Amino acid sequence: MTLLPTVLITGASSGIGATYAERFARRGHNLVLVARDRARLETLAARLRADNGVTVDVLPADLTHPADLIAIETRLRDDDRIGILVNNAGLSQSGGFAQQNASAIDGLVTLNITALTRLAAAVTPRFVQSGTGAIVNIGSVVGFLPEFGMAIYGATKAFVLFLSQSLHLELSPHGVYVQAVLPAATRTEIWARAGIDVSTMPDMMEVGELVDAALAGFDRRETVTIPALHVAERWDALEGARQGLLSDLKQVHAAERYLRQG
Numbered sequence: 001m002t003l004l005p006t007v008l009i010t011g012a013s014s015g016i017g018a019t020y021a022e023r024f025a026r027r028g029h030n031l032v033l034v035a036r037d038r039a040r041l042e043t044l045a046a047r048l049r050a051d052n053g054v055t056v057d058v059l060p061a062d063l064t065h066p067a068d069l070i071a072i073e074t075r076l077r078d079d080d081r082i083g084i085l086v087n088n089a090g091l092s093q094s095g096g097f098a099q100q101n102a103s104a105i106d107g108l109v110t111l112n113i114t115a116l117t118r119l120a121a122a123v124t125p126r127f128v129q130s131g132t133g134a135i136v137n138i139g140s141v142v143g144f145l146p147e148f149g150m151a152i153y154g155a156t157k158a159f160v161l162f163l164s165q166s167l168h169l170e171l172s173p174h175g176v177y178v179q180a181v182l183p184a185a186t187r188t189e190i191w192a193r194a195g196i197d198v199s200t201m202p203d204m205m206e207v208g209e210l211v212d213a214a215l216a217g218f219d220r221r222e223t224v225t226i227p228a229l230h231v232a233e234r235w236d237a238l239e240g241a242r243q244g245l246l247s248d249l250k251q252v253h254a255a256e257r258y259l260r261q262g
């Protein structure tokens with residue numbers, strides 16, 4: 001019998017991360033759960049062990065604290081049972097760019113970008129060496145929608161998309177699967193945590209539906225999964241247009257329109 005890979009999930013104490021934990025446990029995967037709230041992680045872990053007979057380790061960590069981040073990197077490097085990383089922990093933003101202060105910016109960028117990137121980097125050499133493994137990065141549709149007015153949050157999610165697409169190109173030849181999941185508004189605690197009254201929001205997807213769709217994309221080995229996008233060809237067209245730019249970049253000279261004065 002092939003042993004299923006253990007799944008390490010960040011931000012597993014609530015919302016999308018907790019739902020991934022539930023779904024992977026139901027599939028029979030052992031889990032490592034990471035978030036700050038030890039009590040919530042322990043409660044979830046106890047339920048998942050009892051319901052599914054899987055092993056669940058709890059690793060409380062604040063991924064914006066250097067020592068905690070190093071501890072999770074070390075676990076990812078050293079524990080060769082871990083074959084799937086779900087890079088999910090993230091924070092949202094309230095207010096416009098003009099309302100942000102230094103500590104809010106640091107917190108957002110450190111969690112959404114630095115921690116996610118370092119955890120992916122910690123596990124990658126081992127995955128490449130074994131020729132297997134999967135990295136799931138949770139982005140957002142806001143990452144390609146500056147119109148939503150969440151400049152820093154959206155920029156962190158644009159980073160997640162770019163990183164995931166780049167890692168897909170680099171790592172898929174080595175047998176490593178990389179998926180970017182881009183949810184649209186989903187009913188979780190993220191809104192309240194950002195000080196946003198969820199009752200002011202238009203309709204949202206329920207978190208179970210979001211994660212089930214993301215896992216359907218995972219099972220199909222999609223590179224980019226956008227559960228709320230109903231016309232898949234829109235994404236294909238955007239990607240086609242982006243790749244088309246490549247053939248029109250001629251870097252020896254500036255384009256003719258810039259050689260004219262005025």
Ligand SMILES: NC(=O)C1=CN([C@@H]2O[C@H](COP(=O)(O)OP(=O)(O)OC[C@H]3O[C@@H](n4cnc5c(N)ncnc54)[C@H](OP(=O)(O)O)[C@@H]3O)[C@@H](O)[C@H]2O)C=CC1
Nearest residue numbers: 011013014015016035036037063090140185186188189190
């Ligand atoms: N809900 C939505 O509408 C959307 C969400 N997303 C993305 O989905 C991901 C999950 O968010 P969602 O489930 O909605 O939100 P939740 O607020 O429910 O979950 C966030 C998780 O991250 C953990 N977390 C927060 N800060 C830290 C930290 N410093 N260190 C470690 N863990 C931390 C929280 O646990 P704890 O407090 O215990 O640390 C919690 O488990 C995020 O990356 C978000 O950007 C993307 C698009 C839409």
Ligand SMILES: CC(=O)[C@H](N)C(=O)O
Nearest residue numbers: 092140142184185190
């Ligand atoms: C969770 C958010 O704040 C954001 N609007 C998103 O949809 O990603």
